[in-house]
Amino acid sequence: MPSYDITIVGSGVLGAFHAYHALQKGLTVCLTEKDNRPVSATVRNFGQAVPSGLSSAWHAWGRRGVEIYRTIQQEFDITVRQNGSVYIASDDAEQQLLHELQQRMREKDYPCELLTAHECLQRWPSLRASYVREGLFFPLDASLEPDTMIHRLIAYLQHKFPNRFLFRPGTPVIGCEQKGDSVTITTAQGEHWQAHRALICSGNEFRLLFPEVFQASGLIAVKLQMMQTVPMPHVTLRSNILTGLTIRRYESFEECPSFASLQTPEHLQELKAWGIHILFKQALDGSVIMGDSHEYAPCTAPEQLTFAIHQNIQDLILKEAAKIVSFDVFALQTAWAGFYSQHPERDIVLLDVDDRIRICTGIGGKGMTSSAGFAEHHLHQLLQE
Numbered sequence: 183m184p185s186y187d188i189t190i191v192g193s194g195v196l197g198a199f200h201a202y203h204a205l206q207k208g209l210t211v212c213l214t215e216k217d218n219r220p221v222s223a224t225v226r227n228f229g230q231a232v233p234s235g236l237s238s239a240w241h242a243w244g245r246r247g248v249e250i251y252r253t254i255q256q257e258f259d260i261t262v263r264q265n266g267s268v269y270i271a272s273d274d275a276e277q278q279l280l281h282e283l284q285q286r287m288r289e290k291d292y293p294c295e296l297l298t299a300h301e302c303l304q305r306w307p308s309l310r311a312s313y314v315r316e317g318l319f320f321p322l323d324a325s326l327e328p329d330t331m332i333h334r335l336i337a338y339l340q341h342k343f344p345n346r347f348l349f350r351p352g353t354p355v356i357g358c359e360q361k362g363d364s365v366t367i368t369t370a371q372g373e374h375w376q377a378h379r380a381l382i383c384s385g386n387e388f389r390l391l392f393p394e395v396f397q398a399s400g401l402i403a404v405k406l407q408m409m410q411t412v413p414m415p416h417v418t419l420r421s422n423i424l425t426g427l428t429i430r431r432y433e434s435f436e437e438c439p440s441f442a443s444l445q446t447p448e449h450l451q452e453l454k455a456w457g458i459h460i461l462f463k464q465a466l467d468g469s470v471i472m473g474d475s476h477e478y479a480p481c482t483a484p485e486q487l488t489f490a491i492h493q494n495i496q497d498l499i500l501k502e503a504a505k506i507v508s509f510d511v512f513a514l515q516t517a518w519a520g521f522y523s524q525h526p527e528r529d530i531v532l533l534d535v536d537d538r539i540r541i542c543t544g545i546g547g548k549g550m551t552s553s554a555g556f557a558e559h560h561l562h563q564l565l566q567e
Contacts, residue, residue, distance in 0.1 A: 185364070186209075186210045186211060186212040186348070186375070186376075187209035187377065188200075188209055188210075188211055188377055188379045188380070188381060189213075189365070189375070189380045189381070190204075191381070191382045192214070192382065193213050193332070193336060193351070194220050194223060194549070195550055196383045196385075196556075196557065197213060198213065198220075198339070199250075199335075199554045199558075200381055200542070201339060201347065202335070202339060202554070203561045204561060205339060205343045205346060205347055210346045211343075211347050211348070212348045212377065214351075214355050214367075215349070215353065216352075216355070216390065217352065218351050218352045219351055220333070222521065223385055223549060224331075224332045225329045226406075226408065226519075226520030227408075227520060227547075227549075228422070229261075229325055229331070229550065230324075230422045230550065231248050231262075231325070231550055232244070232267050233247070233551060234434060235267075236433055236434055236551060236552060237434050237437050240529060242555070243556040244552040245322070245555065246554070246555030247551060247552050248264075248322060248324050254338060257338075257342075258341065259334065260334040261326045261327040261331050261466070263324060263325045264322065265323070265324065265422065266323050267424055268306065268317045268318065268319045268421050269317060269318045269429055270302060270313065270316075270317050270423065270424070270425050270426065271315045271317065271426055271429060272426035272506075273315065275444055277315050279429050279435050279438050279440060280317070280318040282438035283318060283438055284318055286438065292322065293320070293321055293322060294318055295318070296318055297316065299311070299314045302314045302316070302317040305319075305421075306420070307418075308417050308418070308419060308507045308509050309506065309507060309508070310505065310506060310507060310508055313505055319421070323421075325463060327465060336349055353369050353370075354369060354390055355369055355391060356368055356369065356391070357369075357391075358382070358535075360538050364376045364378060365377045365379065365380040380538065381540055381542055382539070382541040383542050384541070384543055385523060386403050386523040386543075388481045388484065392535055395533055396481055396541075397481070397482050399481065399525070399531055399533060400526065400527070401481040401531055402478050402479065402481060402523065403481055403484035403487060403521060403523055404523065404524055404547075405475075405478075405488075405519055405520070406473060406474040406477075406519065406522075407475045407492065407517065407519055407520075408472065408474045408517065408518055409472050409473060409499070409517040410470065410471050410472070410516050411472070411509075411511065411514055411515065412515045413467045413468035414464075414468050415468045417464065417468065417509045419470065423462040423507075425459070425460045425461070427454075427459035427502070428459045428460070428461060430444060430459070431457075431459045456475045456476070456477070456495055456498060457477070461473060462503070462507065470509070472503055472511060474499070474520075475495045490519070491517050491518070491519060496517060522549070523543055523544045524545070525546075529545075529546070529548075530542070530545050530556070531544035
């Protein structure tokens with residue numbers, strides 16, 4: 183029977199970066215994936231790594247994560263570009279938050295630059311002058327291709343650690359049981375192997391392994407709607423574009439003094455009700471990814487969210503996006519629903535099923551930015567080094 187130092191269930195960005203750090207420590211790693219390739223939250227997002235939007239320890243893990251992305255990119259192309267991010271304020275309250283965040287980020291020694299409306303329009307001419315009041319630019323934030331990065335990251339691990347890393351796609355794990363000093367893994371195909379430790383990074387899959395643990399976890403499932411334009415070679419965005427609705431939502435702004443008294447204007451009430459904030463990220467082919475919205479269901483009934491694209495939500499996103507940029511946001515090539523898990527009170531959910539089996543999920547919308555940095559911290563803690 184094969185044996186590994188650690189088996190990681192789930193090859194999204196959180197699981198894959200735990201594998202990366204375990205391999206860096208000299209361990210043997212088996213990374214499993216129930217589908218033939220990762221198809222969930224890791225490939226259904228904007229492709230933005232934005233430490234600027236994170237608070238507390240997550241900001242530090244996001245910064246470390248971007249450093250790790252850059253390190254790998256220098257050795258193997260995983261599509262990472264240090265394009266930076268800009269937050270665009272559209273009213274007085276959002277401008278005030280930009281100034282407060284600038285001060286907080288200076289205290290954290292995270293570079294940022296306050297830009298006038300004119301400077302924003304010069305750098306990003308696709309923005310509408312009627313929307314832009316001011317901008318805050320973060321040069322160290324990064325962009326990547328969400329539908330490509332994870333596959334190239336796994337290919338990099340296979341290339342760099344051929345003797346200590348095994349990737350098992352199309353392998354649903356249905357059993358994980360500690361027996362003495364080892365864990366026995368059982369797959370849907372009836373295969374078995376052993377590991378010294380097992381880590382379950384299952385995203386929003388709550389029923390294949392330890393369903394009773396997930397039912398009591400308090401986790402919720404989150405659905406978002408996103409879309410992508412046709413390639414637009416005449417449009418040059420370069421940076422991640424985050425807007426006033428994002429300023430009103432992201433954790434880093436929640437730490438600012440004036441956030442507690444922030445009021446929602448009447449024209450934004452319906453957008454807020456659907457958890458909509460507007461982001462833009464240009465892909466390598468010139469198309470623009472836009473979104474998104476947020477709907478919620480308990481992890482005991484994630485099917486309540488359905489896979490349907492709700493036209494009313496998509497129309498709200500597009501109508502607001504058209505107020506922000508001048509290119510044709512309605513020239514779409516695709517739209518999709520993405521799903522991830524989070525906890526209403528915890529930033530991530532860590533549950534010990536046994537001495538050698540841990541669940542690690544519920545990272546929410548922070549995964550692409552902070553998984554690489556958090557996984558390094560968590561694995562160090564898990565191995566009690």
